[in-house]
Amino acid sequence: MTAADPAAANTVTTVFFSYSRADQKRALPLIRVLEDAGFKVWWDGLLGGGERFAHATADALDRAQAVVVLWSATSIDSHWVHDEATAGRDRRRLVPLSLDGSTPPLGFRQFQTIDLSRGGLRPGSPEMQQLVEAVAQLHDGAAPPVPPPRRTRRIDRRAILFSAGGVMLLGGAAASWRLGLLGGGAEPNSVAVLPFDNMSSDPAQSYFADGLSAEVRAALARNVALRVVGQTSSDVFKSRAEDAKAIARKLDVRFLLDGSVRLAGPRVRVSAELIEGRSGFSRWSQTFDRSLDDIFAVQSEIANAVTAALGREVATPRRGAAVGGTQDVAAFDAYLRGRAAFALASGLATDREALARFEEAIARDPGFAAAHAARSRTLTAIANMQPQSPERRSLYDAAIAAARRAVELAPDLADAHSALGYVLVKGRLDIRGARDPYQRSYELGRGDPDVLGRFALYSANNGRFKEAEAAVAQATELDPLNARTFWNKGYVLFAARRYEEAITEMRQALALNPRMASVHGYIGYALMLLGRIDEAEQAILKEPSAMNQLPGVAIIARRRGQDARAREAFSKLVTEYGDNGLYQQAEVLAQWGDAAGALEALQKATVAGDSGLTLAAQDPLLDPIRKAPELSRLLRDLGFD
Numbered sequence: 001m002t003a004a005d006p007a008a009a010n011t012v013t014t015v016f017f018s019y020s021r022a023d024q025k026r027a028l029p030l031i032r033v034l035e036d037a038g039f040k041v042w043w044d045g046l047l048g049g050g051e052r053f054a055h056a057t058a059d060a061l062d063r064a065q066a067v068v069v070l071w072s073a074t075s076i077d078s079h080w081v082h083d084e085a086t087a088g089r090d091r092r093r094l095v096p097l098s099l100d101g102s103t104p105p106l107g108f109r110q111f112q113t114i115d116l117s118r119g120g121l122r123p124g125s126p127e128m129q130q131l132v133e134a135v136a137q138l139h140d141g142a143a144p145p146v147p148p149p150r151r152t153r154r155i156d157r158r159a160i161l162f163s164a165g166g167v168m169l170l171g172g173a174a175a176s177w178r179l180g181l182l183g184g185g186a187e188p189n190s191v192a193v194l195p196f197d198n199m200s201s202d203p204a205q206s207y208f209a210d211g212l213s214a215e216v217r218a219a220l221a222r223n224v225a226l227r228v229v230g231q232t233s234s235d236v237f238k239s240r241a242e243d244a245k246a247i248a249r250k251l252d253v254r255f256l257l258d259g260s261v262r263l264a265g266p267r268v269r270v271s272a273e274l275i276e277g278r279s280g281f282s283r284w285s286q287t288f289d290r291s292l293d294d295i296f297a298v299q300s301e302i303a304n305a306v307t308a309a310l311g312r313e314v315a316t317p318r319r320g321a322a323v324g325g326t327q328d329v330a331a332f333d334a335y336l337r338g339r340a341a342f343a344l345a346s347g348l349a350t351d352r353e354a355l356a357r358f359e360e361a362i363a364r365d366p367g368f369a370a371a372h373a374a375r376s377r378t379l380t381a382i383a384n385m386q387p388q389s390p391e392r393r394s395l396y397d398a399a400i401a402a403a404r405r406a407v408e409l410a411p412d413l414a415d416a417h418s419a420l421g422y423v424l425v426k427g428r429l430d431i432r433g434a435r436d437p438y439q440r441s442y443e444l445g446r447g448d449p450d451v452l453g454r455f456a457l458y459s460a461n462n463g464r465f466k467e468a469e470a471a472v473a474q475a476t477e478l479d480p481l482n483a484r485t486f487w488n489k490g491y492v493l494f495a496a497r498r499y500e501e502a503i504t505e506m507r508q509a510l511a512l513n514p515r516m517a518s519v520h521g522y523i524g525y526a527l528m529l530l531g532r533i534d535e536a537e538q539a540i541l542k543e544p545s546a547m548n549q550l551p552g553v554a555i556i557a558r559r560r561g562q563d564a565r566a567r568e569a570f571s572k573l574v575t576e577y578g579d580n581g582l583y584q585q586a587e588v589l590a591q592w593g594d595a596a597g598a599l600e601a602l603q604k605a606t607v608a609g610d611s612g613l614t615l616a617a618q619d620p621l622l623d624p625i626r627k628a629p630e631l632s633r634l635l636r637d638l639g640f641d
Contacts (some may be wrong), residue, residue: 015040015135016064018084020061020075023099023281027070029121030131031099033072034068035063037132039139044282059085066138068131071113072099095134189310190253192229193217195238209261211336212270212299216257219303221447222323226310229253230449232478246276255283256308268292270451272302274309283309292329322412324369331364332470335371342378348385354378369410376402376419380426388579390606394429407437414445418454425458426611432639434458442471449479453488460492462641463618467490483513490522495618498528522550528552529620533559547577551584555591555621566592579604583612587621598622599630606634 002635014035016537019027027043034041042060061067067088075081085108088094094111096104101117103109114120114134120127196213198206214231216244227252237247243255259272273285288298325334338357344350353377361371376399400423406416420436424430438458445451452475459468471487479485490505506523509516524540527533533556551574557566570588573581586601605613616631617620617640624629 006115013040013060014063014065014139015039015041016067016084016088017043017063017070018040018067018075018081018088019043019070020072020078020081021285022074023070026099026121029123030068030070030128033123033128033132034135034338037136039066039135057084064088064093066095066135066543067091067093067592068095068097068135070097071102071104071108072100073102075099076102076105080285082573093138095131095138097131118387143444153499163414164451170453187227188254189226190229191220191255191257191274191306191310192234192248192253193220193257194234194240194247194259196258196270197270199260199262199269200264202263205261205263207336207340208263208333211339212261212295214339216272216302216306218448219299223307224446226307226447227478228254228447230475230482232482232483232484233479236481239505244275244280248275250481253277254304255310257302258300263292264325266280266292267293268298270295270298270302272510274306295329295332296325296327322566324373324406324413324416326361326365326368326468328365328368331361331368331371331632334358334361335363335368338371338374338378342374342381348382351378351382351385355382367409367588369406369413369416372406372409373413373416373419376400376406376423378417380423382426384611391610396423399423399427403437410530410589414441414448414451417441418445418451421458422454425614427609429606429609429613429638431462435462435639439573442631443468446474447478447484449475449482452478453485456488456492460495461614461618464641469496483509484520486512487516487519487522490519494522494526494620495615497529497620499530502526515544517545518548521545521552523550524556525621528556528559547581547584550576551588551621554588558592562635579608579610582608583610583615587619590622590624593624595625598625599628602631602634616640 017027017031017034017507031041031043041329042064044057054398059292061084067084069075069081069085069088071081077602082105085094085096085104089108089111094108096108096111096113098104098113098115098117101115104111104113114127114130116127122128178246193216196209198209200208217228217231217234220226233251237251242250248254248256249336254277256275258270259270259276260270261271268288268290270288270290271285274283275281276283282354288294288297288301296380326335336358337360338354341350341357355375358371358375359376361368364377365371379395379399379402383392383399386392386395400420402418403423406413407420410416417437418441421434421441424434438455441451442455445455450531452471456468456475459465459471469492472485472492476485476489484595486505488507490502490509493499493502493505501525503523506519506526509519520539521543524536524543527539529538535554539555540549540556543549543552550569554566554569554573556568557563570585573584573588582601582605586605589595589598589601602616613634616638617635622631
């Protein structure tokens with residue numbers, strides 16, 4: 001068994017080897033000498049896929065009978081090496097080496113150090129024998145002779161997903177390293193930010209770790225020179241069940257940014273690590289122990305470090321210069337709590353909790369544009385769940401005001417423009433008024449798959465299929481494991497009457513999320529419009545959303561001549577959804593050939609403010625009445641092109 005053998009990770013180690021990553025190449029021969037002498041050595045290359053460095057390191061350090069520390073010009077400045085050396089010193093288990101003649105830092109100079117700088121790395125050297133003897137003494141045994149040198153094996157280091165160090169701060173050597181020298185299929189500017197691990201004692205603090213990783217991801221995504229994977233795809237690997245190489249391959253990225261966060265009163269410890277996806281090697285890591293007030297500086301430093309590592313020259317933003325951000329820690333904390341609640345998407349209760357948190361953030365910092373944008377999205381979501389009523393209209397009005405305020409405060413915040421476009425369409429059916437906000441969101445948010453997806457749907461509904469396809473293709477590339485991006489792509493193709501392609505994309509969405517609503521329904525409609533009625537019915541009957549299933553059942557039953565069944569499904573649609581289902585009633589009536597009834601339902605939907613009308617300009621189910629002058633006037637009044 002050697003330092004290169006993965007099986008070594010499964011044995012009980014008694015020697016802990018501490019070194020700086022920059023010295024790894026010269027550390028490996030020392031590790032091999034100890035192993036050949038019969039010692040079981042722990043070093044960070046033995047980490048298994050999915051292991052957290054902090055836990056594995058602590059365990060190995062606690063059980064080590066000897067802690068070998070390789071001091072060098074690099075390692076004397078390493079917090080990790082200092083911490084590990086301190087553990088060895090305090091337990092009287094320290095074996096210090098000097099790689100290049102460097103003097104150990106204060107606190108370690110009283111120990112005799114084996115100097116390797118004058119040929120000590122040669123196989124069979126006296127210094128190598130001294131190392132083995134020192135380690136053997138701490139094992140209460142006699143030192144075996146140093147074995148003859150063996151042939152060096154190619155290193156196949158197990159992937160590392162976390163390091164006790166953390167947030168990326170690059171020195172001169174780091175800044176000069178460029179990914180363009182590496183091979184592989186992933187673009188050299190591609191990176192995925194994995195959800196940071198909550199290392200706090202309170203599991204409820206996970207919102208802060210998740211939020212911080214999301215903020216770093218958003219900061220990187222604003223750099224048009226980088227390709228940053230979206231949050232949904234990155235979150236798939238939150239459990240770290242696979243190793244770094246497998247994750248990078250599935251996300252098609254060259255780099256992974258991983259990290260952890262520990263909150264302790266007014267202090268925060270943030271750790272992060274940049275991992276080269278093809279090899280699984282860690283490139284840089286460092287830990288920040290800071291006051292919580294410095295969390296915004298930490299975010300900027302991580303983003304700047306990753307950007308520099310990816311070889312992209314960008315201006316370094318000033319402290320707290322994040323677009324739409326805040327400098328108030330309490331406001332930021334409330335905002336992260338709100339985002340966590342909104343992400344649960346479990347109903348009205350969690351949405352109202354999210355709204356309260358966003359309003360708390362705004363109360364702390366009225367200039368917090370991102371909180372205003374988040375409040376707008378939450379108000380819109382709450383309004384969408386309400387029946388037609390003055391309260392619903394009031395919620396939409398508040399959402400529009402919040403989005404406009406976000407745009408005023410941060411004109412370059414893509415999410416603010418996207419939120420405004422979305423609520424203008426959903427809340428006021430103002431298709432024309434939403435055009436500029438959506439266009440601006442696309443110009444500013446080309447690194448945000450959610451912004452791209454909303455723009456793609458708006459563009460498709462307006463018949464701008466070339467723009468829609470370009471946006472949704474980019475969103476799919478950025479978020480390749482997000483079922484919603486494939487649904488969006490399928491919808492764009494459905495509206496463009498490219499039914500076979502739409503079915504393919506919708507099925508990909510199902511593969512990623514078998515319980516996703518509206519997917520089976522659209523597959524069924526596409527099959528129906530292709531004339532494959534039996535397959536269409538099977539798909540529609542699998543649709544979990546009755547709002548999407550009932551129209552399909554009614555249409556297919558009529559095509560089969562099953563009038564009673566068709567009327568039953570239509571009656572159920574009217575009874576269960578009332579005015580909220582007026583647009584779907586129009587779709588059914590149009591497919592039944594009842595043009596007058598369909599147009600009447602559309603007029604009622606307009607009065608009721610039914611957001612289904614946003615689909616009307618390109619909806620294939622309305623094609624039987626497409627040439628009706630009444631429909632043309634209605635679409636013009638709504639602001640369609």
